[in-house]
Each structure stands twice: as structure tokens, then as C-alpha cells.
Amino acid sequence: MSSTINTVAVLGGTGNLGTHIVRALLVGGFTVTILTRPGSTSPRPSFSPYTVPFTEVDYSSPSSLRDAFQGQDAVVSVLATAVVQEQKKIIDAAVEAGVKRFVPSEFGVNTRKAGIEKTRIGELLAGKRGFVDYLISKEGDGISWTGLSTGLFFDPVHVLSNGLGGIDIKNGKATIIDSGTEPWPASLRSHVGRAVSEILRHPDLTRNQYLSTASFNVSQNQLLKIVEELTGKKLEVANVSSKDIFKQGEEKLKRGDYSAFVEFLKVHFLADGAGNALGEEESANEKLGLVTEDVRAVVKGYLEGEGLLAA
Ligand SMILES: NC(=O)c1ccc[n+]([C@@H]2O[C@H](COP(=O)([O-])OP(=O)(O)OC[C@H]3O[C@@H](n4cnc5c(N)ncnc54)[C@H](OP(=O)(O)O)[C@@H]3O)[C@@H](O)[C@H]2O)c1
Ligand SMILES: *[C@@H]1O[C@H](CO)[C@@H](O)[C@H](O)[C@H]1NC(C)=O
Ligand SMILES: *[C@@H]1O[C@H](CO)[C@@H](O)[C@H](O)[C@H]1NC(C)=O
Numbered sequence: 339m340s341s342t343i344n345t346v347a348v349l350g351g352t353g354n355l356g357t358h359i360v361r362a363l364l365v366g367g368f369t370v371t372i373l374t375r376p377g378s379t380s381p382r383p384s385f386s387p388y389t390v391p392f393t394e395v396d397y398s399s400p401s402s403l404r405d406a407f408q409g410q411d412a413v414v415s416v417l418a419t420a421v422v423q424e425q426k427k428i429i430d431a432a433v434e435a436g437v438k439r440f441v442p443s444e445f446g447v448n449t450r451k452a453g454i455e456k457t458r459i460g461e462l463l464a465g466k467r468g469f470v471d472y473l474i475s476k477e478g479d480g481i482s483w484t485g486l487s488t489g490l491f492f493d494p495v496h497v498l499s500n501g502l503g504g505i506d507i508k509n510g511k512a513t514i515i516d517s518g519t520e521p522w523p524a525s526l527r528s529h530v531g532r533a534v535s536e537i538l539r540h541p542d543l544t545r546n547q548y549l550s551t552a553s554f555n556v557s558q559n560q561l562l563k564i565v566e567e568l569t570g571k572k573l574e575v576a577n578v579s580s581k582d583i584f585k586q587g588e589e590k591l592k593r594g595d596y597s598a599f600v601e602f603l604k605v606h607f608l609a610d611g612a613g614n615a616l617g618e619e620e621s622a623n624e625k626l627g628l629v630t631e632d633v634r635a636v637v638k639g640y641l642e643g644e645g646l647l648a649a
Contacts, residue, residue, distance in 0.1 A: 489523025570648030
């Protein structure tokens with residue numbers, strides 16, 4: 339049986355990340371189908387000049403899933419974090435339909451990193467980690483898998499407007515965690531799309547592996563410096579300690595508020611000594627033929643678009 343992958347079904351292809359993956363798969367020459375929930379209110383994106391069929395699937399129905407997976411060489415799950423628990427049924431149906439490769443909805447923290455299960459973020463990601471364990475347990479059943487960690491999404495609109503990057507250009511403020519010198523891995527969503535496309539273009543090279551990628555590693559202080567240079571304006575800096583952020587997360591958890599994920603995510607990547615930049619030996623960029631992108635160019639493009647570049 340040939341291991342070549344031609345047909346790909348994407349679950350969550352209407353989402354924040356999914357649209358980028360679908361576009362990259364189309365550019366990569368795959369025949370793509372987007373699976374969507376009956377009654378989904380997600381806007382259907384345009385992939386012009388490509389067109390993509392949408393197939394409605396009831397994720398609670400094994401037969402509906404099996405039908406949708408017939409003839410698909412690969413299934414890529416880009417489902418929202420809140421619904422990743424649906425993936426067990428989805429994996430079972432993929433095995434039954436003879437799907438060759440499954441890519442689970444990871445796309446963030448490396449959930450396989452040694453010791454991660456003992457950290458708060460690792461506890462909150464136990465579900466995601468469990469699906470990779472489940473895929474590993476299915477390796478003998480004809481299906482293979484590839485997981486991909488990406489670090490934080492570097493959407494300039496988000497990172498530079500008081501999102502996880504802590505920089506808030508419009509209000510002239512920056513919230514710096516600890517010394518601000520810790521490097522963390524960041525990926526443009528378009529980069530993640532290319533990574534998935536390359537994974538499926540090289541199924542033998544990527545079989546049954548958990549890979550990590552990033553567009554670049556960057557620290558808060560590097561971002562701050564780039565923004566200040568390019569806008570010609572100093573930002574007002576507030577320092578916060580990662581210990582305090584961790585405490586805020588703990589308090590939220592006590593109240594059953596799982597938005598604490600954001601606090602633990604900041605501690606995981608941005609705290610002094612976090613050590614979660616993508617290591618050179620750990621990076622799959624070379625394997626996948628992906629380039630390191632230039633953070634300054636990305637920020638400059640955004641600022642230019644917003645009319646915020648210094649004259
Ligand atoms: N590294 C980072 O910084 C970062 C940031 C954000 C997300 N992520 C990860 O990326 C992955 C995708 O996240 P995303 O932000 O792209 O997700 P999203 O846009 O919130 O949702 C993706 C798709 O999931 C489907 N969906 C939503 N609610 C659902 C429900 N209740 N039941 C079934 N399907 C539902 C929708 O598709 P339909 O409406 O078409 O059915 C939606 O378009 C996740 O694993 C997430 O953890 C990582
Ligand atoms: C506060 O943030 C600034 C800017 O990043 C940094 O240079 C400084 O070292 C930080 N202060 C402390 C006490 O960590
Ligand atoms: C940082 O990120 C890039 C991704 O562009 C990776 O390939 C590189 O090896 C990383 N690590 C270091 C220590 O530079």
C-alpha cells in the first residue's frame with residue numbers, strides 16, 4: 339500500500355487556525371474537504387482561487403464520522419480546545435475507515451515534554467496528551483499519526499494589543515513578566531499551516547512522531563525594543579512577577595475558572611528560566627523544510643498596516 343497522501347479531511351477548518359491549515363494544504367496540492375458541524379454558525383471562509391467542499395458531520399455519530407472519512411488518506415483535527423474530547427470517537431472512526439494518518443489538535447504547548455504532566459499547564463493539557471497516547475495505542479491498527487507543537491501563535495494583532503505578548507501599542511503600555519528576557523517559541527498561523535502541509539507531503543519522514551516547530555523564538559524585551567524603534571515611541575512598562583501570575587491562575591482554578599489556562603501559559607513560556615524556547619535540536623523546521631521567519635519584518639508589516647510606523 340502506498341503511503342502517499344492525496345486526500346485530507348480537516349475538522350475545524352473554519353476556525354482561527356484551521357483556515358490557515360486548509361489554505362496551506364490547498365497550496366500543497368492536496369484534495370481537501372472541510373468537515374463542519376450540522377448547524378455550525380462559523381462563517382465559511384473563502385479560499386479563493388481554490389474551492390473546498392464542506393461536509394456536515396455529526397461528531398457524536400460513529401457512522402456519520404465513518405462515512406465522512408471514507409476515501410480520506412489523512413484527517414487533521416483543528417478542533418477548538420473546548421471540544422478536543424470529541425477526538426476519541428473521531429480517532430476510532432478514522433481507524434475503521436482506513437485513514438492512514440491522523441494529526442490531532444495539538445498546536446501549542448509541547449504536551450510530550452518530559453515532566454510536563456507535573457506542571458499546572460500540563461495538568462490542564464492532560465486531555466490533549468491522552469489523545470496522543472490513544473493514537474500510539476492504535477499504531478498496530480493501520481493508522482499512523484503526527485503531533486505538532488507550535489509555541490504561541492504570533493498573530494501581530496493579538497500579540498501587540500495586550501495579548502499574551504504583553505505589549506499594548508494602542509495604549510502605549512507593556513506588561514513585562516520577570517526580567518522580560520526569556521525567549522519563547524512563536525508561530526505565525528500561516529507557518530503552522532505550512533508545517534502541516536509538509537508533514538503530510540512527507541508521510542514516511544513524519545510517521546508516528548511528535549514534532550515541534552516555530553516561526554522564531556522571541557523575548558518580550560526583544561519585542562518591546564523592536565516596537566519602540568519602529569514606532570519611535572517609548573512604551574510605559576509595568577513589571578509583574580511570574581509568581582504573582584501563577585497565584586492569579588491558582589485563584590481562578592479554585593473558583594473553577596479554567597480561563598486560568600492563560601495565566602499558566604504565560605508562566606510556562608515567559609517566566610525567567612522557563613526554558614521552553616524551541617531548542618535547535620528539537621526543532622523540526624529543517625526536517626520539514628521550513629524557514630525561521632524575521633520577527634522584525636512581521637512586526638514592521640503590521641505597524642505599517644496600522645499607520646503606526648515612525649515617519
Ligand atoms: N498556540 C497557541 O497560541 C494557540 C492559540 C489558539 C488555539 N490553539 C490551538 O489550536 C487548535 C485550534 O484552535 P482554534 O483557536 O483554531 O479553534 P477555534 O477557532 O475556536 O475552533 C475551531 C473549530 O472547531 C469547531 N468547533 C467549535 N466549537 C465546537 C463545538 N462545540 N463542537 C464541535 N466543534 C466545534 C468549529 O468548526 P465548525 O463550526 O466548522 O464545526 C471551529 O471553527 C486547538 O488545539 C487550540 O488549543 C493554540
Ligand atoms: C522590568 O521590565 C524592564 C523592561 O523589560 C526590564 O528591563 C527590567 O529589568 C524589569 N525589572 C525587573 C525588576 O525585573
Ligand atoms: C528557535 O526557533 C527556531 C524556529 O525558527 C528554531 O529552529 C531554532 O533552532 C530555535 N532555537 C534556538 C536556540 O535558536
